[in-house]
Each structure stands twice: as structure tokens, then as C-alpha cells.
Amino acid sequence: MKRLAPVRVVTYSLLFLIYLPLDDRGWTQVSAVFWMPISLFHLLSGPPRNAALIGALEVLWKLSLVTSAIGLFSRISMFTAAGLGFYLLGLPNCFGKIHHLDGFPVLLLAILAAGALLRGRSSQSDWPIRLAQALFLLVFFAAGYSKLRHSGLAWMTATNMRDISLGELFTHTPPTPLASYLARYTWLCGLGAVATVIIELSALPAIFLRRLRPFTLAALFGLQAMIALMLGVYFTPHLAGYALFLPWDRLYAKLRQKPDTAPACNRLSLS
Secondary structure (H helix, E strand, C coil): CCCHHHHHHHHHHHHHHHCCCCCCHHHHHCCHHHCCCCHHHHHCCCCCCCHHHHHHHHHHHHHHHHHHHHCCCHHHHHHHHHHHHHHHHHHHHHCCCCCHHHHHHHHHHHHHHHHHHCCCCCCCCCHHHHHHHHHHHHHHHHHHHHHHHHHHHHHHCHHHHHHHHHHHCCCCCCCCCHHHHHCCCHHHHHHHHHHHHHHHHCHHHHHHCCCCHHHHHHHHHHHHHHHHHHHCCCCHHHHHHHHCCCCHHHHHHHHHCCCCCCCHHHHCCCC
């Protein structure tokens, strides 16, 4: 459990900061015509209409993220964070558009809550971390596999990459003109398309090959950074996924070490 403690602190703190601006109250004003529930939302009779209730649930969820991070009523807090996270992050997906970025945080919260429930029942106490790491990498592999399954090799062409890059400029406001610049060069567009699929597919073997994992993670992070600069599409929730692979337990152990500050003369035996 020593490894889980620092990961819990970092993960829940990151999710709190990432979703601090979250405000789902506007969805209560959307017409029921657009209500297309997914998953367990089919159990609801219709879209929520009480904006005050949604606001209260958001406050409670964000509070549960904080208490989970500091370990206050940890099991109750983590289960509350998982349950309310499923509802609040899943709600926007019930109006005709799937928001893929929020899927991983929902599953991550569920894994950590399950880890809290099964605490002490398994000799492999860090299985929630390993499971969450595998899930994170599978998210990218699924993206690459989906491209090849639905579009085939046609996705890995310069024409397709140029169309995607320029098309996103009509719906997003990128911080740089990089997409317009790269679209001028066919070879760069083709290279980017091929590299994207290869990097995403490398996530699957990275689950099993530890030596490959750092290179894959660095490439995935670089890919998402380029997408943010070129297209203005930000993968902020995925920061919690990358954080899972950092050696927080080692840093935590170093911080807990008490340095030997005694003067050298006190450590010398007097004769």
C-alpha cells in the first residue's frame, strides 16, 4: 500500500484541478428531444431538469476528490468520487455526442475505488495501479486500431491528414498556425499520419514490454502536445494517466527520509 498512497494523492489532486471548472447545470436546459442516454443512463426517466441539484452534486464530487487525495474517510470518499464522477462526466455524453476524453477518468476512479474496497485482500497491493496503466495504454491502442478498422490504410495518407488538420480549424482555435503551415507539405502530412497510427498501436506491446513503455509514453505525450498546438484539441484529463507511470513512491520515500544533519565532529570518536 506504500506505493498506492502517493499515487492516490497525485491522481485525485490532478483530477480536482482538471475538473474544477466543470459545470453541468447547462445540460438541464437542453431539450429532451436530444436526450440519447448511454449505459446506465437508460435507467433514468429523462434528462435532469434541476440545475440546483446538479450544482450540489458537483460541489460534493469535487469535495470527494479533495478528501480522497488527503485520505479523509478514504473509502467513502473514493466511492463517492467514482459514483458521482460516472454521473457528472457521463451526462454530457447523453445528448448525441460522445466526449472521449472523459472516459478514462471515469474508469480510473472506478479502479481506485475497487482497490480501496479490496485493500488487504490481495498480496499484490499495487494491482490498481497496474490495471489503470494498462487501461490507459489500451485507450491509445484502441484509437489506432479503430483508424485502421474503419478507414484502413486510407487514414495513413497525406490527403486525409491534411483534411483532418484543416477541418479542425473551423471548429477549434489552435494557439499556433502550425496546422496551416504543415498542410502545405505533402510529405509532412503523410509522415504525420503514419507516425500517428504507429505510435498509437505501440501502446499495446508497451503494456508487456517495460523497456518500450517510456518511449511509447513519450511519443504519445508528444503526439498529444502536437495536436494541442496544431488543432487546439486538449487532452488535459489524460495527464492523470501519464502521472500513473511516474515513480511517485520513490519521491515519497525520499521526502520521508530524515537527513543526517548532525555535525561531523559529533560522529567522530574521541580518543
